[in-house]
Amino acid sequence: MIKNMTENQITLHIIKSLKENKKKEFESILDELQPYDIARIYDDLPDKHKTRFLLFLNTDLLADLIQELNKETQLEVLNKLGIEKTGKVLDTMDNDDLATLLDDLSPEKISSLLAGMKKEESKIVQDIMNYPPETAGRLMTNRLVWIRNYYSVKEAVEKLKIFAEFAETLNYLYVVDQERKLVGVVSYRDLLISEPNEIVRNIMFERVISVPAAMDQEEAARMIERYDFLAIPVVSEENVLLGIVTVDDILDVVIQEANEDIEKLSASGKSIDFETKTFVAAYRRLPWLILLLFIGLVSGKIISSYQETLNQVVALAFFMPMISGMTGNTGTQSLAVVVRGLVSHDLDKGTLLRLVWREFGVGLIIGLTCGVLISIIAYLWQGNAILGLVVGVSLLLTLIIGTLAGTVIPLILYRLNIDPAIASGPLITTLNDIFSLVTYFGIASAFLHLII
Amino acid sequence: MIKNMTENQITLHIIKSLKENKKKEFESILDELQPYDIARIYDDLPDKHKTRFLLFLNTDLLADLIQELNKETQLEVLNKLGIEKTGKVLDTMDNDDLATLLDDLSPEKISSLLAGMKKEESKIVQDIMNYPPETAGRLMTNRLVWIRNYYSVKEAVEKLKIFAEFAETLNYLYVVDQERKLVGVVSYRDLLISEPNEIVRNIMFERVISVPAAMDQEEAARMIERYDFLAIPVVSEENVLLGIVTVDDILDVVIQEANEDIEKLSASGKSIDFETKTFVAAYRRLPWLILLLFIGLVSGKIISSYQETLNQVVALAFFMPMISGMTGNTGTQSLAVVVRGLVSHDLDKGTLLRLVWREFGVGLIIGLTCGVLISIIAYLWQGNAILGLVVGVSLLLTLIIGTLAGTVIPLILYRLNIDPAIASGPLITTLNDIFSLVTYFGIASAFLHLII
Known part of the structure; x- marks a missing residue:
């Protein structure tokens, strides 16, 4: 109707x-x-x-x-x-x-x-x-169909029919022994093509992939995603079947975890969505911003300690936002690659070294490209070749440092079992800001007598 | 074994x-x-x-x-x-x-x-x-089981058994008419509890939720996620059943789209993962960085146009990184809220106005808090109350502007059917940098005679 x-x-x-x-x-x-x-x-x-x-x-x-x-x-x-x-x-x-x-x-x-x-x-x-x-x-939910390993195929099909109304998915039946330990899995398909009197034990698939109940939901999601399962059985430490986790819940987990990564990468703190009230949203965002305010003051302190240099060559200030912006940005790019890569990769030593080496290479290439470019632009703009060179060399160095910081810091945190996404907002931004200003003003001060 | x-x-x-x-x-x-x-x-x-x-x-x-x-x-x-x-x-x-x-x-x-x-x-x-x-x-895949609406329940079950080996999921059978148009869906459960001679047409569920083949995969993912389906049927413009999209593919889509959002938010360009070669990764990241380099130069140009002001009060430079960093950050926070909110929300006019109004409120609250805080700190640090006031008022204004820019710009892009996540890297960062420097130096210049 x-x-x-x-x-x-x-x-x-x-x-x-x-x-x-x-x-x-x-x-x-x-x-x-x-x-x-x-x-x-x-x-x-x-x-x-x-x-x-x-x-x-x-x-x-x-x-x-x-x-x-x-x-x-x-x-x-x-x-x-x-x-x-x-x-x-x-x-x-x-x-x-x-x-x-x-x-x-x-x-x-x-x-x-x-x-x-x-x-x-x-x-x-x-x-x-x-x-x-x-x-x-x-x-997990307990809406699964399990059968004993001594059932006949006919008995299994009977049980499936009774529980059809109740079960979340019908493609698989989990097989347990006397102690309810998970010992196998049988597909609906296998039941259909087997003899009715065959014993389940003989047709079941023994190497069942299951997850322990204490496993982190993100890891369980990775298992389901890898194996394209509709559900994965959850077991106790003694391998007793406790329930199943279904793919629709995993879909929610994946969306939630992605949102959490983005929140952390953008330092927006605890979850804020369209419905969050104004005061709550402001309250959740403020801690990060106040932290960043003090971080900004650290940068200010560094600049003030080079006040003499800055007083003599005010033009150095013109390139400050560019250098710290670029360093922050390349760090965030590396960080994003690492954080998202860890969603679908295991991290062994080989992968780790390859990744750090790759990012060093990337830092070098982008550093050389951008460094040369800015040297030429700075020279043309300010008509001072030494100033151009100072800006260019600084950018080369800060881009390499920024890229490595954005790669190594989250990897270390991951190894220490700290969520690497959290590293972004405060840690990487601070460090890169400080690295870049110290490098820039350090090099500039060293060549000051040539610039003036 | x-x-x-x-x-x-x-x-x-x-x-x-x-x-x-x-x-x-x-x-x-x-x-x-x-x-x-x-x-x-x-x-x-x-x-x-x-x-x-x-x-x-x-x-x-x-x-x-x-x-x-x-x-x-x-x-x-x-x-x-x-x-x-x-x-x-x-x-x-x-x-x-x-x-x-x-x-x-x-x-x-x-x-x-x-x-x-x-x-x-x-x-x-x-x-x-x-x-x-x-x-x-x-x-989509064509590994689905479909039945005609005039089949009896018995015939449907027979067909299901034959195709059990082939079908991706067994919980649902799609019902088509003579022209293969999708007219209903029957659950395996309904088949089991119905009389064998009942006609499928009489027991099927008529309001089938399907997606057109041309629908964006992200939208199809949203449908499956909402309805907790294991699969969703795909139809042509004439409602002819073409195939199904299964939840395991949707899981991959959700992960991929989340990665794309993060890539765009961190301006890291086209997909880079652990396996990407050094040169390819550098090549993909460079365009954004070069763009940001020029954006950084625009900021430099603005600063250079206030060279006189800066020459007279070098201390103004100390607060520059803090102000532009904070403005950039609050913009990114708002952007992240909008981009991820759009993953699970439809955007009607009411939601839109509420959201913009909410973010304005958030900008005001964090602007007032951080503005007062920095005024006091700046006064204590530099011993100049007017300078403190200039920095504080500038921060209040730039935080409100930054928050609104981070909210309104992605919403406008979304309305224009442009992916709002793309807005981050270049657009919001530039605009916020420029807004913040112009506001800061504008206010500082106006009160210059009082600061010195």
Whole structure:
């Protein structure tokens, strides 16, 4: 019925059915919509219709809806539902989404929400929440189909059919032994082409790739990306199958991690998006800016210590923004290459040395090119060959230093298990600013008697 | 057998089986490995063993292997295989991967590679290559299961079983009408719980979410991410089903697009990774740096036009790096917020105005905070209250301007369908540098008689 309608038309239609209290009509519309769309419609609905909208939804749809809302709205919806219905809805939600929902809430709020849930479901969620944030354990769901290694193919297919409604993906079944240890994996395809009486143990794939629950989510993402999996099993230290992490959650992780890298590279501090309030955004950005202010003063201090030189050749000031800008920039370029490269590469010693050597070469080439160029320009502009040479040699040196600093510092941080992206804002910018000013004024002072 | 071996042990085992010409043993090892791992082992193999390694692989494994190699090695492998085997392997490869492989090759090389392929397979690949790069059409594969809307549930299940081996994902079947137009989608789950004689048309979900083949891959990624799909159908302008884009390709797209954003934000030019050669990396980074060199000279020119002012109060130079650094930084922060926000948000007029207003507020707050702070510091350092006031007011103004420039410019570019991330390196940095120097020296010159 609503196949060719726009979102606005659908919303109007829904409001009409709510006003006229026509539940059947309402359900037939909702039936054709994706959870994401239902959530957007709920967001846009006038407040007075929201309560009845929720009343008209069954538990499954409510669970789907809540998973697509932002945190504030989630809690608002749960408040409207009351304890009993909330319990049912939380039972139905994916465990990983529920764990995310409970994440920052107070312990009292959490226990009041979990109170209405089934014991076994609330136990699972609490187990998930025991893993540190941003680990595979925190992301996993228990909506997977597992079979015993002594099952026959026929038994496996039966189990698959029963759990089809429940499982997140159907392409793979995980095989466990008596102790629920993960011992193999069987594809749906293999089941279809095998004899019904064959034992699973004999057709399964034994070298299962799994991740420990404590693994960092970024590393788990790398595994799924490498192997093109739709899901990866999560195991305990004893190799007991705990759950799976699915690719849709990994997609969110990858976007989140990329945003974090960009935030750190642009020194914009903790996550700010379109919805962040003015004061919060300013508050989150200020620490970096104040740090940078003091860093800027360090540069100022360096310049002031060369006040004599500057007083005698004011023209030196003209090239200051160019030299420090270029040095900062080449450093950021190297940093970006390293930070993003580490997303998809392991870092062994060979890679490391090759990379540093490559970046040294890059620094040398761009340093020579830009150095020669600026020498000529400076000479033509100021009519002073020595000044040109001073500026050119300074730029050559600062570009090599800047490139190496942008490469080596994040690599060292990575080795020390510190996130290299954090290095950008303060560390590299400071160091490169200071390096470049000291180099520039140092060389200029040495040749001062020739310039004047 | 190899279940608990390390990668090195496995490689040694494989080399042994190659030396002793034991194909059975070789195959039993390979059987337990993932394509990604096979590719890594191939990469590490001494050259003298590579040819026999390839000879021992069957067509399916060869196709899997090639999909995991980098481009150079892919072509090297195909060369070793000869025309006939190459044709068979290319027939087996996923069409989207094959299209990527052929991407930058010369027309002669492409037709020589396609020569050995089956007509229908090579036609499909050529069709895919007709879509512009970075579109849904370019990413799609035809490994999907589709059924007619007049099929019975029983017929649908039969077809699913036959194609299970071939399809990328099994959770959904796409339903087409007589003209192959996409009219619905049925989940595997719905098939299992329906009567075998029910007609697909009656149980299918009609509001199918699909993407046009010409859609930008980033937008297609956003759809999959929003709806948590494992695959999304791709249709022609006439709504004819052409293929599907799967989430594993989307994962690669998301990583690639994030890298591109970071490259542009750090002005590091076209993609550079750990493997890029020194000269290529230098060549790709140089254009931006040379541009920035000239931009730096514009700043120098502005400073030189205030030479008189600077001559009289050299201390003004001390605060130059701080003011331009801070302005550049707040601009980059705003830019990062906008660029990444656009990854997951649509931009309507309300959002736009709210965002600009928010950033103005942020600029005002950080401008006031940092302005007051620097006024005090400058006064204490230089013992000149007017100088402190000049520096403070300049910083307040330049921070507001910088924040707004970093917000408004990328939004305008986005509206003009230009990638806003590109705005960073040159545009925002230049403008903010120029704004900040003109503001600073303008204010300083106006109050010059008071400072001295």
